[in-house]
Amino acid sequence: MKNKNISFWLFILPALFALTVVVFYPFFYGFYYTFTDWNGLTATTFLGLENYVNVFQDERFLDSIEFTIKFAVVSIILVNLLGLGLAVLVTQKMKINNGLRTIFFMPNLIGGLILGFIWQFIFKSGFDAVGQMFGIEFLQGWLATSETGFWGLVILNVWQYAGYIMIIYISYLQSVPQELLEAAEIDGASIFQRFWRIKFPLVAPAFTVSLFLTLSNAFKLYDQNLALTNGGPYGSTEMLAMEIYKTAFSRYEMAYAQSKAVIFFILVAAVAISQVYVNKKREVDM
Amino acid sequence: MQKQKKRMRLWLTLAGILIALIWLSPFYLMIVNAFKTKFDIFNSVLALPETLTFGNFKQAFIDLDFINALTNSLIVSVSSILLIIVFSSMAAYALSRNKSRISGAIFLVFVAAMLIPFQSVMIPLISIFGKINMLNTYGLLFMYLGFGSSLSIFLYHGAVKGIPVSLDEAAMIDGASLWTIFWKIIFPMLKPITVTVMILNVIWIWNDYLLPSLVLSQEYATIPLRMFYFFGQYTKQWHLALAGLTIAIIPVVIIYFFAQKHIIKGVSDGAVK
Numbered sequence: 184m185k186n187k188n189i190s191f192w193l194f195i196l197p198a199l200f201a202l203t204v205v206v207f208y209p210f211f212y213g214f215y216y217t218f219t220d221w222n223g224l225t226a227t228t229f230l231g232l233e234n235y236v237n238v239f240q241d242e243r244f245l246d247s248i249e250f251t252i253k254f255a256v257v258s259i260i261l262v263n264l265l266g267l268g269l270a271v272l273v274t275q276k277m278k279i280n281n282g283l284r285t286i287f288f289m290p291n292l293i294g295g296l297i298l299g300f301i302w303q304f305i306f307k308s309g310f311d312a313v314g315q316m317f318g319i320e321f322l323q324g325w326l327a328t329s330e331t332g333f334w335g336l337v338i339l340n341v342w343q344y345a346g347y348i349m350i351i352y353i354s355y356l357q358s359v360p361q362e363l364l365e366a367a368e369i370d371g372a373s374i375f376q377r378f379w380r381i382k383f384p385l386v387a388p389a390f391t392v393s394l395f396l397t398l399s400n401a402f403k404l405y406d407q408n409l410a411l412t413n414g415g416p417y418g419s420t421e422m423l424a425m426e427i428y429k430t431a432f433s434r435y436e437m438a439y440a441q442s443k444a445v446i447f448f449i450l451v452a453a454v455a456i457s458q459v460y461v462n463k464k465r466e467v468d469m
Numbered sequence: 470m471q472k473q474k475k476r477m478r479l480w481l482t483l484a485g486i487l488i489a490l491i492w493l494s495p496f497y498l499m500i501v502n503a504f505k506t507k508f509d510i511f512n513s514v515l516a517l518p519e520t521l522t523f524g525n526f527k528q529a530f531i532d533l534d535f536i537n538a539l540t541n542s543l544i545v546s547v548s549s550i551l552l553i554i555v556f557s558s559m560a561a562y563a564l565s566r567n568k569s570r571i572s573g574a575i576f577l578v579f580v581a582a583m584l585i586p587f588q589s590v591m592i593p594l595i596s597i598f599g600k601i602n603m604l605n606t607y608g609l610l611f612m613y614l615g616f617g618s619s620l621s622i623f624l625y626h627g628a629v630k631g632i633p634v635s636l637d638e639a640a641m642i643d644g645a646s647l648w649t650i651f652w653k654i655i656f657p658m659l660k661p662i663t664v665t666v667m668i669l670n671v672i673w674i675w676n677d678y679l680l681p682s683l684v685l686s687q688e689y690a691t692i693p694l695r696m697f698y699f700f701g702q703y704t705k706q707w708h709l710a711l712a713g714l715t716i717a718i719i720p721v722v723i724i725y726f727f728a729q730k731h732i733i734k735g736v737s738d739g740a741v742k
Contacts, residue, residue, distance in 0.1 A: 190647045190648075194563035195559070195564060195575060197560070198557055198579075198618040199579075201615035201618060202582055202615050202618050203615075204611070206585055206590055206615055209593035210589065210590050212597065213589075213592060223596050224596070269488070272488070275478070277485060278482070279485055279486065282489075283489055284733060285725075286492055286493060287488075287489070291736070292721050292725055293676065294676030294677070297676075297696060300700055300710065300714055301711075301714055302495060304707055304711060305495050308514045308707065309514055309515075312515050313515070342492070346492075351740050353737070392740070399586075402586075403586050406676075406678045406679065423588075431592045441593065447588055448584075448585060448586060452584045455583075455584050
């Protein structure tokens with residue numbers, strides 16, 4: 184294709200044009216306006232770093248970062264533990280394996296918004312009913328406090344993504360050589376020994392993939408947040424993405440919201456870049 | 470030994486079934502209660518409905534304007550995925566076959582774009598598209614092409630590398646144009662990755678809420694958008710809300726039932742690469 188420069192450009196142009204107009208141009212355009220008092224249409228004064236200074240004194244924003252990080256850490260641990268557990272379960276020689284996989288993965292096909300609404304009903308009415316039936320007070324009044332709102336979001340997230348992460352672990356588990364497992368079995372290794380001594384070390388790369396996937400998912404979560412708690416009660420379960428959205432489209436402070444969006448980008452990109460770094464390092468080690 | 474193994478397997482199967490039931494319980498509660506009256510739900514969430522009433526579904530179907538929403542969702546998903554497949558595969562082919570430095574740099578730009586989360590560009594994006602009067606279905610399709618191209622090009626790029634260049638060269642000697650070579654020879658060979666690209670993008674675009682909520686007016690609303698308006702009207706009326714939710718997930722469940730193997734394989738291929 185060396186001498187066909189025109190064809191080369193014609194082949195890449197549509198995609199490159201769309202990417203530029205939709206991602207890069209708005210990104211730099213928005214970045215520029217974070218130094219002004221932009222209201223979404225026009226900007227009149229240059230403010231320098233004032234927006235950024237304000238962002239770091241914004242209680243709501245800092246609270247949402249704290250909440251998001253707390254949510255991300257707890258979710259990551261639970262999603263991965265459960266995802267790995269399910270993957271190990273459905274790779275045993277059982278007749279119902281495929282059926283189980285299908286069921287565990289299913290929530291991922293349905294949008295976060297719809298899942299959030301369904302779980303709103305489960306937490307508010309389902310939990311309540313079970314709580315009343317067995318007299319468990321702990322199950323009553325869910326989503327009415329920030330505590331239960333937090334755990335509600337965690338449960339929804341774990342239920343949704345564990346099946347997704349399971350798929351990733353399965354593909355690594357299936358690459359474990361069968362002869363190795365059979366040899367170990369003949370030598371009398373128990374199912375647990377076979378897991379911890381053979382499968383676990385070989386599946387380790389899947390952890391990096393899954394860990395960062397769940398981490399970036401947790402950071403960008405919006406639909407579930409909106410449908411389940413809508414940030415309530417009193418904004419105490421507002422995650423980063425929602426806080427930015429509300430600053431822009433409920434309070435119309437566009438330049439200020441975009442400054443938060445830039446900070447958000449730095450956080451998410453830092454996570455992704457450290458993933459690349461960790462992967463590279465692992466490759467060298469092995 | 471053999472007996473012990475069999476018993477172990479039985480316990481695992483039972484555990485699997487139990488977990489699966491817990492997993493499905495939210496859907497069970499949704500469907501069961503969608504058949505109840507408001508009073509029945511208030512009385513007992515866990516019981517089966519006293520009588521099967523389809524009235525909730527009928528009203529939810531009408532209030533959701535479901536046929537219209539389904540049509541809008543289909544138009545948006547099908548067209549944007551066609552655009553993504555056509556233009557991403559073409560770009561990936563050119564970028565993969567051309568070994569120049571500029572080609573490598575452009576590929577990097579596409580990959581780097583994956584680092585930018587949607588919320589970081591959403592505000593200026595809406596402002597820019599508003600100024601040029603493109604906050605409509607066409608604008609939305611173009612946006613999906615922009616946001617979807619990165620991952621799709623990345624996946625296609627890897628797949629094109631696996632196709633020997635000698636194929637291109639042989640066709641070129643026969644006088645075929647680049648366009649013909651790509652569509653007649655290369656693209657058909659990319660079918661497995663095209664399925665993956667399609668599945669990953671369908672799952673995302675079909676369910677996307679935030680972007681269309683900022684771009685589309687009510688009349689062109691997709692299913693998630695409709696669901697949001699609908700739910701807002703019926704916050705205190707779970708019998709209708711649950712019937713609406715059930716209707717909204719039926720298309721997905723039907724497709725999943727027929728294509729589950731492809732879907733799970735596609736997701737797994739897309740995630741691991």
